[in-house]
Amino acid sequence: DAGVTQSPTHLIKTRGQHVTLRCSPISGHKSVSWYQQVLGQGPQFIFQYYEKEERGRGNFPDRFSARQFPNYSSELNVNALLLGDSALYLCASSLLAWKPMNTEAFFGQGTRLTVV
């Protein structure tokens, strides 16, 4: 079985541009979460989607948005890129979302975004 797949693996963008990152969850998983990991720090929660609805949002500006499609894949969009948006963007999929936690999240390898 394929794991969580993210595309692209690496991306270089210029300040002010827009970027779209993509994630395909493990087959059968309906929950997708997005995290930002700046160098030297732990991942920071951005969004969670479950059954195509937003179920959670972290402390990120409105420049960050996401959506989940009927096939449960997801896109993370970032507008008006800043140098500080340079980070590893991680996608995680899991079976359940807000129910009592008894299942793990599976992470993709991430998309390395560099803003110049």
Add this chain to the structure above:
Amino acid sequence: DAKTTQPTSMDCAEGRAANLPCNHSTISGNEYVYWYRQIHSQGPQYIIHGLKNNETNEMASLIITEDRKSSTLILPHATLRDTAVYYCIALYNNNDMRFGAGTRLTVKP
């Protein structure tokens, strides 16, 4: 989610047990303790989780104190490939996993 506290770094000799502590003194009764690790430049990898009882799987053992205020992840026979950052997380659901800085474990030959 309850806040967790972990040492910044630890060393372990190859073949010996690695014991990684985590404090979660404000954990609530329905929050699980989860452990993930992240090897350089890869996505975090699930290791183990538990609520009250000690747990063991093919990767590690998790020992949770009776008052649930702390726990220890045990890698019974550490190898060089276990060198990674280990994150302890206390959470009720995976709506917002707060990773913190984790413990950087270095396994030395």
